[in-house]
Amino acid sequence: MISRILLVEDEPGNIQAVSAILKEQGYQISVATSGLQALEVLKRVRPDLILLDVMMPGIDGFETCQRIKASTDWREIPIIFLTAKTETADIVRGFEVGAVDYVAKPFNAHELLARVHTHLALDQLHRENRRLLLNVLPAPIAERLRKQEGIIAERFEDVSVLFTDIVGFTPLSARLEPRQLLELLNQVFSGFDELAEKHGLEK
Numbered sequence: 001m002i003s004r005i006l007l008v009e010d011e012p013g014n015i016q017a018v019s020a021i022l023k024e025q026g027y028q029i030s031v032a033t034s035g036l037q038a039l040e041v042l043k044r045v046r047p048d049l050i051l052l053d054v055m056m057p058g059i060d061g062f063e064t065c066q067r068i069k070a071s072t073d074w075r076e077i078p079i080i081f082l083t084a085k086t087e088t089a090d091i092v093r094g095f096e097v098g099a100v101d102y103v104a105k106p107f108n109a110h111e112l113l114a115r116v117h118t119h120l121a122l123d124q125l126h127r128e129n130r131r132l133l134l135n136v137l138p139a140p141i142a143e144r145l146r147k148q149e150g151i152i153a154e155r156f157e158d159v160s161v162l163f164t165d166i167v168g169f170t171p172l173s174a175r176l177e178p179r180q181l182l183e184l185l186n187q188v189f190s191g192f193d194e195l196a197e198k199h200g201l202e203k
Helices: 012-024 035-044 061-069 088-096 109-136 139-146 169-175 178-198
Strands: 004-008 028-032 049-052 079-083 101-104
Touching (some): 004 012, 004 035, 012 028, 012 109, 028 035, 035 061, 049 061, 049 109, 061 079, 079 109, 088 101, 101 109, 169 178
Parallel strands (some): 004 028, 004 049, 049 079, 079 101
């Protein structure tokens, strides 16, 4: 899958240089030349990662990052600051407002690409983990686990417990190939899933 990167930068030379480096690696690029324009772009296109300058006309990169992280639609997008502001206080503030990384200008192309690749891969793993959680747990519980709330125990007044068996499963599993056995089990579990969805049950 081709990843899309939003580059938020007001210096034409930097736009050209960064875009060329990223496009050469097959990334799709969207460009905004100010923080406010970046927020408008996000309403139309959801990038997989944002490269964000700090010093820009209008709202600066720190405020732009804060606004992005305040949105439930955009807060999961990883943001890397790409800026000439390299004082320790600036770097700390960048992480405090929600960035995942901070790259100083002038930048090394190989380092920038490595950081972009790493954070895209981490984000992909994060989304896959969340998808797997949602496959086996109700969404509210999955979200609480994701926030690391610790032990989750709740009381429910209406709960049914179903114990079921496949008659003759042991000799059947001895006769079938592993692939055939998995297909059979998948049919059974899919049937239960369809019934649960049909009757509005939470499994």
